Amino acid sequence: MRAVVMRNNTLVVESIPDPIPGPGEVLVKTLACGICGTDLHALQFAGILGAGSRSSGGVFAIDPNRDIVMGHEFCAEILDYGPGTRKRFKPGTRVCSMPKLKRATGDEAIGYSSENPGGFGEMMRLSESLLLEVPNGLSPEMAALTEPMAVGYHAVAKARLGWRDVPLVIGCGPVGLSVIAALKIKGAGPIVAVDLSVRRRELAIKMGADMVIDPTDKSPYEAFGPGGPARRFLARILNPARHAVIFECVGRPGLIDDIMSNAPRHARIIVLGLCMERDNIYPVSAIYKELDLHFVLGYTGDEFASTLRNISRGKLPVQPLITGKVGVGGVAEAFVELRSPQHHAKILVEPWRS
Amino acid sequence: MRAVVMRNNTLVVESIPDPIPGPGEVLVKTLACGICGTDLHALQFAGILGAGSRSSGGVFAIDPNRDIVMGHEFCAEILDYGPGTRKRFKPGTRVCSMPKLKRATGDEAIGYSSENPGGFGEMMRLSESLLLEVPNGLSPEMAALTEPMAVGYHAVAKARLGWRDVPLVIGCGPVGLSVIAALKIKGAGPIVAVDLSVRRRELAIKMGADMVIDPTDKSPYEAFGPGGPARRFLARILNPARHAVIFECVGRPGLIDDIMSNAPRHARIIVLGLCMERDNIYPVSAIYKELDLHFVLGYTGDEFASTLRNISRGKLPVQPLITGKVGVGGVAEAFVELRSPQHHAKILVEPWRS
Numbered sequence: 001m002r003a004v005v006m007r008n009n010t011l012v013v014e015s016i017p018d019p020i021p022g023p024g025e026v027l028v029k030t031l032a033c034g035i036c037g038t039d040l041h042a043l044q045f046a047g048i049l050g051a052g053s054r055s056s057g058g059v060f061a062i063d064p065n066r067d068i069v070m071g072h073e074f075c076a077e078i079l080d081y082g083p084g085t086r087k088r089f090k091p092g093t094r095v096c097s098m099p100k101l102k103r104a105t106g107d108e109a110i111g112y113s114s115e116n117p118g119g120f121g122e123m124m125r126l127s128e129s130l131l132l133e134v135p136n137g138l139s140p141e142m143a144a145l146t147e148p149m150a151v152g153y154h155a156v157a158k159a160r161l162g163w164r165d166v167p168l169v170i171g172c173g174p175v176g177l178s179v180i181a182a183l184k185i186k187g188a189g190p191i192v193a194v195d196l197s198v199r200r201r202e203l204a205i206k207m208g209a210d211m212v213i214d215p216t217d218k219s220p221y222e223a224f225g226p227g228g229p230a231r232r233f234l235a236r237i238l239n240p241a242r243h244a245v246i247f248e249c250v251g252r253p254g255l256i257d258d259i260m261s262n263a264p265r266h267a268r269i270i271v272l273g274l275c276m277e278r279d280n281i282y283p284v285s286a287i288y289k290e291l292d293l294h295f296v297l298g299y300t301g302d303e304f305a306s307t308l309r310n311i312s313r314g315k316l317p318v319q320p321l322i323t324g325k326v327g328v329g330g331v332a333e334a335f336v337e338l339r340s341p342q343h344h345a346k347i348l349v350e351p352w353r354s
Numbered sequence: 355m356r357a358v359v360m361r362n363n364t365l366v367v368e369s370i371p372d373p374i375p376g377p378g379e380v381l382v383k384t385l386a387c388g389i390c391g392t393d394l395h396a397l398q399f400a401g402i403l404g405a406g407s408r409s410s411g412g413v414f415a416i417d418p419n420r421d422i423v424m425g426h427e428f429c430a431e432i433l434d435y436g437p438g439t440r441k442r443f444k445p446g447t448r449v450c451s452m453p454k455l456k457r458a459t460g461d462e463a464i465g466y467s468s469e470n471p472g473g474f475g476e477m478m479r480l481s482e483s484l485l486l487e488v489p490n491g492l493s494p495e496m497a498a499l500t501e502p503m504a505v506g507y508h509a510v511a512k513a514r515l516g517w518r519d520v521p522l523v524i525g526c527g528p529v530g531l532s533v534i535a536a537l538k539i540k541g542a543g544p545i546v547a548v549d550l551s552v553r554r555r556e557l558a559i560k561m562g563a564d565m566v567i568d569p570t571d572k573s574p575y576e577a578f579g580p581g582g583p584a585r586r587f588l589a590r591i592l593n594p595a596r597h598a599v600i601f602e603c604v605g606r607p608g609l610i611d612d613i614m615s616n617a618p619r620h621a622r623i624i625v626l627g628l629c630m631e632r633d634n635i636y637p638v639s640a641i642y643k644e645l646d647l648h649f650v651l652g653y654t655g656d657e658f659a660s661t662l663r664n665i666s667r668g669k670l671p672v673q674p675l676i677t678g679k680v681g682v683g684g685v686a687e688a689f690v691e692l693r694s695p696q697h698h699a700k701i702l703v704e705p706w707r708s
Contacts, residue, residue, distance in 0.1 A: 048638065056642035057619055158644075256637065265411055275637040283610065283629040284402065286649040288410035290512075293647040295640040 002351065003069045003121030004331040009043055011332040016069070019117055021082030021125040024102070028095065028126055031140035032325075032348045033119025034073035034148060035334055037173060037251070038274055042070060042112065043335060045276040049112075052276075059100055061113040071119030071349065072099030072111035075134060075143035076126065085128045094134040095126070096146050098304050102127040119144075120331060122351045132305055135312035141325070141348050142311055145318040148346065150307040151272065152178025153185075154299035155247060159270050161188050165245045168220060169193040169209070170259065172200040174321065174346050175272050176249035177207045181316050184208030194220040197342050206320045221262035243267060251275045256293070261285045268292040321345040327353035356705065357423045357475030358685040363397055365686040370423070373471055375436030375479040378456070382449065382480055385494035386679075386702045387473025388427035388502060389688055391527060391605070392628055396424060396466065397689060399630040403466075406630075413454055414466040425473030425703065426453035426465035429488060429497035430480065439482045448488040449480070450500050452658050456481040473498075474685060476705045486659055489666035495679070495702050496665055499672040502700065504661040505626065506532025507539075508653035509601060513624050515542050519599045522574060523547040523563070524613065526554040528675065528700050529626050530603035531561045535670050538562030548574040551696050560674045575616035597621060605629045610647070615639045622646040675699045681707035 005014045021027045042049050042062065050062030062068065078093045089095065099110040099118065110126070111118025118124065134143045156179060161167070167183050169176050172195035183191050184207065193209035195201050201212040213220045244267040246259055251273030257280055259269055271293060286293070299307075310316045324347040326334050334347045359368045375381045396403050396416065404416030416422065432447045443449065453464040453472065464480070465472025472478065488497045510533060515521070521537050523530050526549035537545050538561065547563040549555050555566040567574045598621040600613055605627030611634055613623055625647060640647070653661075664670045678701040680688050688701045 052636075052638040052642050055615070056639055058642050251637075256635075261409070271637065271641065273637075274641055277636075279635050279637055281610075281633050281635055282406075282631075283605075283625065283627075283633055283649065284406045285410055286647075287625065287628055287651050288406050288412050289649070290651055291649050293640075293649075295637065295643070295645050295647075297641050297644055 001122040002328055003117060004328050004349070006043060006046070006068045006070055009046065011043065011335060013328050016117070016121070018123055019125045021080065022103075023082060023084040024128050025082040025125045026078055026085065026128050026131065027080040027082070028076035028124050029079050030071070030119045030122060030124055030351045031075045031077055031094065032144040032350055033071040034144050035331070035338060035347050035349060036073055036148065037175065037338075039070045040335060040338060041274060041276050048276050059107045059109040061109060061115065063114055066114040068112065068114050069117035069121045070111050071121070073144055073147035074099070074119035074124070075140040075146075076119070076124060079123070081128070082125070088128065089131065089133060094140060094143065095131045096134060096143050096308055097126045097130045097132065098301060099147065100127070100130070101125070102129055120328065120349050120351060130301070132308055134308070138312045141322055142318055143308065144348060145321060145346065146304065146308040146311060148174045149178045149181060149311065149316055149318060150299040150304045151175060152180070152182040153307050154303045155179055155270050155272050155296045156182040156186055156188070157303060158294055158296045159245050159268065161186060161245060164242045165268075166242050167191050168244055168246045169204070170220070170246060170248050170255070171195060171250035171273065172197070172204040172212075173249065173341065176247065177203055177321060177345060179247045179249060179272065180204055180207040180209050181318075185310060185315055192220065199343055200341070200345065203320055203345055206317060219262070245270065248273045253277045253279045257281045260291055263289065263291060265289040266291070268294065271295045322348060324348070325350055327351065355476040356682055357471060358682050358703070360397060360400070360422045360424055363400065365397065365689060367682050370471070370475070372477055373479045375434065376457075377436060377438040378482055379436040379479045380432055380439065380482050380485065381434040381436070382430035382478050383433050384425070384473045384476060384478055384705045385429045385431055385448065386498040386704055387425040388498050389685070389692060389701050389703060390427055390502065391529065391692075393424045394689060394692060395628060395630050402630050413461045413463040415463055415469065416466050417468055420468040422466065422468050423471035423475045424465045425475070427498055427501035428453070428473035428478070429494040429500075430473070430478060433477065435482070436479070442482065443485065443487060448494060448497065449485045450488060450497050450662055451480045451484045451486065452655060453501065454481070454484070455479070456483055474682065474703050474705060484655070486662055488662070492666045495676055496672055497662065498702060499675060499700065500658065500662040500665060502528050503532045503535060503665065503670055503672060504653040504658045505529060506534070506536040507661050508657045509533055509624050509626050509650045510536040510540055510542070511657060512648055512650045513599050513622065515540060515599060518596045519622075520596050521545050521599050521601065523558070523601045523603060524574065524609070525549060525602070525604035525627065526551070526558040526566075527603065527695065530601065531557055531675060531699060533601045533603055533626065534558055534561040534563050535672075539664065539669055546574065553697055554695070554699065557674055557699055560671060573616070599624065602627045607631045607633045611635045614645055617643065617645060619643040620645070622648065625649045676702060678702070679704055681705065
C-alpha cells in the first residue's frame with residue numbers, strides 16, 4: 001500500500017507491505033485521518049516522545065531508527081477480518097476506533113509504532129473489540145475528528161467543573177478548540193479563549209467561546225482582576241466565590257510558569273499542551289496561591305464513544321475545524337503549514353486520493 | 355522589650371518599643387515560639403518571599419530594608435487588652451492564635467511584617483477574635499506546635515485521600531512530620547516516609563510512619579514497583595487499583611521533577627516544600643502519567659483549632675519534635691544549626707528566658 005513514512009525526521013511517500021490482521025483484528029481502508037500537533041512533535045522529538053512513553057508505562061513504541069507510519073485520528077471502512085473475529089459489521093461499514101490494538105501481550109499503539117501503521121497509509125489493522133460503527137450519514141471526515149475532540153472531552157471531565165468554576169482556554173489550536181466545545185456541552189461558562197491568531201479566535205467563537213482575547217492586545221489574566229477590561233462581561237468571574245480553571249492548550253516552554261504567576265488564587269490549571277522540552281517554573285507563586293496543576297492525556301473508551309455520538313448528533317460543531325484535505329503526497333507540506341498555523345485548524349489526510 | 359530582629363539578612367538581639375494593642379487587640383507575653391523553615395528562607399530570600407506574597411495577594415509584608423521580628427508558631431499569655439475588646443479571657447490565660455491580625459483594612463501578618471512583631475520578641479499583639487484558649491494543663495511548648503502541625507493537617511485535608519490512596523512522605527523535617535501525624539489521625543496508610551537523616555527517620559516512626567526509607571540506601575519509588583524491596587510490606591500499594599499520593603516536604607530545586615519522573619501513573623503530588631528558587635521540570639513525564647500537582651500553604655481557622663484540640667487530647671504526639679529550646683540570645687545560632695538538621699526537628703524560642 002502507499003503510505004507516508006516518517007524516517008530520520010522526514011516524511012516520505014513509500015510503497016510498503018499491506019498490514020495483515022492478526023487474531024481478533026480487522027483490516028480497514030483509511031477514509032480520513034487528521035494530522036495532530038503530537039505528530040508534529042514526533043517528527044521533531046521522536047526520541048523524547050518514545051522515551052517518555054516507555055518510562056511512564058505508555059503504549060507509544062517509537063524507535064527513531066525505524067520507519068513509522070503515523071496517523072491516529074481516523075475514520076475507516078472495513079475490508080476484511082482476521083482469524084478469531086466475530087464479524088459484527090459487514091465489510092464496507094464505516095468505523096472509528098481508539099488508536100490502539102488490544103493484544104494478549106498488552107496494548108500497542110497505532111500510528112506511534114513501527115509495527116502498527118496508522119492512518120497516513122491506505123490500510124490499517126484495528127482491534128475488532130474497539131470498533132465503533134459510525135452512525136448513519138455521518139461523513140468520514142467529521143467522524144475522523146472523534147479522536148481530537150475526545151481529548152478536550154476528557155480534559156473537561158478531569159477538571160470536574162463545579163458551578164463556581166469559570167474556564168479560561170489558553171490556545172485555540174485543535175486541542176483548545178476541542179476543550180471549548182466540551183465546555184459548551186457541559187454548560188460551563190462564560191468561556192474565555194485566548195489565541196494570537198485571528199482565524200483561530202473566530203473558530204473559538206464557532207466552537208462556543210463566549211469571549212476571545214488577543215494576548216498581544218491585552219492580558220487574558222486582567223480579565224480576572226478588578227480593573228479588567230472585560231469587567232462587565234466577566235462579572236461572574238470577578239465574584240471572589242468563583243474559581244478560575246485555566247486550560248493550557250499550547251505546550252510551549254515557559255507557558256506553565258506564565259500561567260502560574262498570573263493565575264488568581266486557588267486556580268486550577270489543566271495542562272493538555274505537550275511541552276517536550278525542559279521547562280522552568282517558580283514554585284513559590286504556585287504555593288502562595290495554592291494552585292492545582294492537573295496534567296491530562298488521552299481519554300477513556302467511554303469518553304471516546306460519547307464524543308463520536310456527540311458529533312453524530314450535531315452537539316459538537318466540528319465542520320469548521322476542517323481547514324484542509326490532502327492526499328499522501330501533500331502530508332509533508334501540510335506538516336510545514338501547521339507549524340505556523342495562521343490559517344489552519346485540522347488538515348485531514350485522505351490516503352486513497354491520488 | 356527584647357527581641358530578635360532580622361536586619362540585612364542577619365539576626366540581632368535588640369531592645370525595641372513594646373507593641374501597643376489596637377482596637378480589638380490584646381497584648382500578650384510570648385511563652386514559646388518555634389523556628390520554622392520559612393524563617394530560614396526569609397533570612398536568605400526576604401525579597402523573594404515578600405514579592406511572592408504581594409503579587410499573589412498574600413498577607414506577608416516583608417520589606418528587606420526594614421527590621422522584622424519573626425516568629426509565627428507561638429503560645430502566649432494575655433497581659434492586657436486594647437480598646438473595644440470583649441475581654442473574654444482573664445489576664446494570665448494561655449492562648450494560641452493564627453499568626454495574623456484581623457483589621458478593618460484587611461488581614462496583616464504577624465512575624466512577617468515590620469509592623470507586627472512575632473514570637474521572637476517578649477511581647478506581641480494579637481486579635482482577640484482569633485484567640486484560642488490553651489486547654490487546661492497543656493504546656494506552652496506543646497501548644498506552640500499548633501501552627502506547624504496545622505500545616506500538615508491542612509495538606510492532608512486538601513489531598514482528600516480515598517481508601518485507594520497510599521501516602522509517601524518525602525522529607526521528615528517538621529513539615530513532613532506534621533503530615534505523617536495528620537495521616538495517622540486520618541487512618542491513612544501504610545505511611546511510607548523518606549529522609550536522609552537517621553534521627554528524622556526515628557521521629558517519623560514516632561509520629562506514625564509505618565516504614566521509613568533512607569534514599570541513599572534505596573529509591574523510595576522502587577517500593578511502588580513490582581521489584582521493590584518493600585514488596586511484602588507494600589502489598590497494598592502494589593495493587594494497581596491503589597494510587598500514590600506523594601507529599602513533597604523538602605522544597606529543594608529539582609525535587610518536584612524528580613518526583614514527577616519517578617512517580618507511578620495517576621499519582622497525586624502534594625507540594626508543601628517552599629522552593630524559593632527557579633526550578634526545572636519536564637512536563638512530558640507528568641502528562642504521560644496524568645499526574646496532579648497540588649500546591650498547598652497554611653490552613654483554615656477550623657483546621658488550626660482542630661489541631662490545638664488534637665494536641666491537647668494526645669492525638670498528636672508532638673513532644674518528641676521539640677529538640678531544643680533557646681532564649682533570644684540563642685536564636686541566631688539555632689538558625690545555623692537548623693540549616694543542617696541532623697539532630698533537630700523543632701527548636702523553640704522562649705524570649706522571657708535570660
